[in-house]
Amino acid sequence: MIRPKDFVNALKKRGFCRFTGVPCSFFQAAIHCVLDSKELQYTMAPNEGSALALASGATMAGKPTVLLIQNSGFGNLVNPLTSLNMIYHIPVLVFMSGRAWGVEDEPQHEVIGRSMESALTALGVQFEEMPHEITAFEKSLENVRGLMDSKKSPYFYLVRKDTLEEYVPASKTSGLFPLKRIEAIKIIADCLTDQEHVIATTGKPSRELFSVCDRSRNFYMQGSMGHAPSIGLGVAMARPEKNIVVLDGDGALLMHLGVLSAVGHYRPKNFYHVVLDNEAYETTGNQDTTSSTTDLASMALGAGYRAARTVSRSEELEMAFKQMLKGPGPFFLRVKINRMPSDGIPRISSKHDSSEITQRFMAGLSL
Secondary structure (H helix, E strand, O other): OEOHHHHHHHHHHOOOOEEEEOOOHHHHHHHHHHHOOOOOEEEEOOOHHHHHHHHHHHHHOOOOEEEEEEHHHHHHHHHHHHHHHHHHOOOOEEEEEOOOOOOOOOHHHHHHHHHHHHHHHHHOOEEEEOOOOHHHHHHHHHHHHHHHHHHOOOEEEEEOOOOEOOOOOOOOOOOOOOOOHHHHHHHHHHHOOOOEEEEEOOOHHHHHHHHHOOOOOEEEOOOOOOOHHHHHHHHHHHOOOOEEEEEEEHHHHHHOOOHHHHHHHHOOOOEEEEEEEOOEEHHHOOEEOOHHHOOHHHHHHHHOOOEEEEEOOHHHHHHHHHHHHHOOOOEEEEEEOOOOOOOOOOOHHHOOOHHHHHHHHHHHHOO
């Protein structure tokens, strides 16, 4: 394995002092190492396509920028990769994690894990597996930097789990708000009746809802980050007699923020949007999102939601959630929560496979 400091220093020696991307647990050590450095810079991006475009802009401005992404987000950057970098000849160095790449992993990673090499080959993108030893990595990086400079084309390193050693980051405040996410979810779950159908976003929100209130009227997303509101909008418009609750996260919502405009435009009266906002990608290593400086509730109102509210305490949440369901939607409820993790939360795949989740939810809609 490679020490995170050696990894970032090897890149720094070759002119890469800036980093961006969407966090993956494979890279949490590297990201925290960059964030703790006074000489390096990590820029948060809402999704992988935006991160690639950002890195391309910085590169054209004379500041080569490294992209760190999870392979499940590869689809988000295919458009700028093929219609920006590859035709404008803007070289960006991309490190992409190999979730389910020749190893067992969660179901949401299976398809991209087995197809990412063939996808890159089909697109004509050069790539290689990242070496697991620093000397070999530095030698490879020297060759890759020269290749990128000569061909003016992007290059991908595919990264296996445990390529980078662990890293203990500087301490970060995690208790600014009283509610833990699982506590907020439990309050919401206790308010649900058989009239509500819930779309829960990927990561811990789905897993924690599953752990406290598993039922057929829940659809647990295990991938497709950022698309919970769109799924919910589709269900709400197709079944206007059903109340649809979207259980979202700040990082997920920021990834595809334009959905607020679509919801506000069509204004389904049965659409209720709850965002659990801890200002972090807590699932992948507790890296910050940009939600601390974004008034998501005001954005929802500006997009056309009928009402929006922000709460941070248990009694406020219970009252606001119950009141929300009594009125017409679309309603936006932002719940400010802390970053305190909950241990021992089971994975949904321990009980339900993906097809079963779909069939259960469809059956629940027919009740």
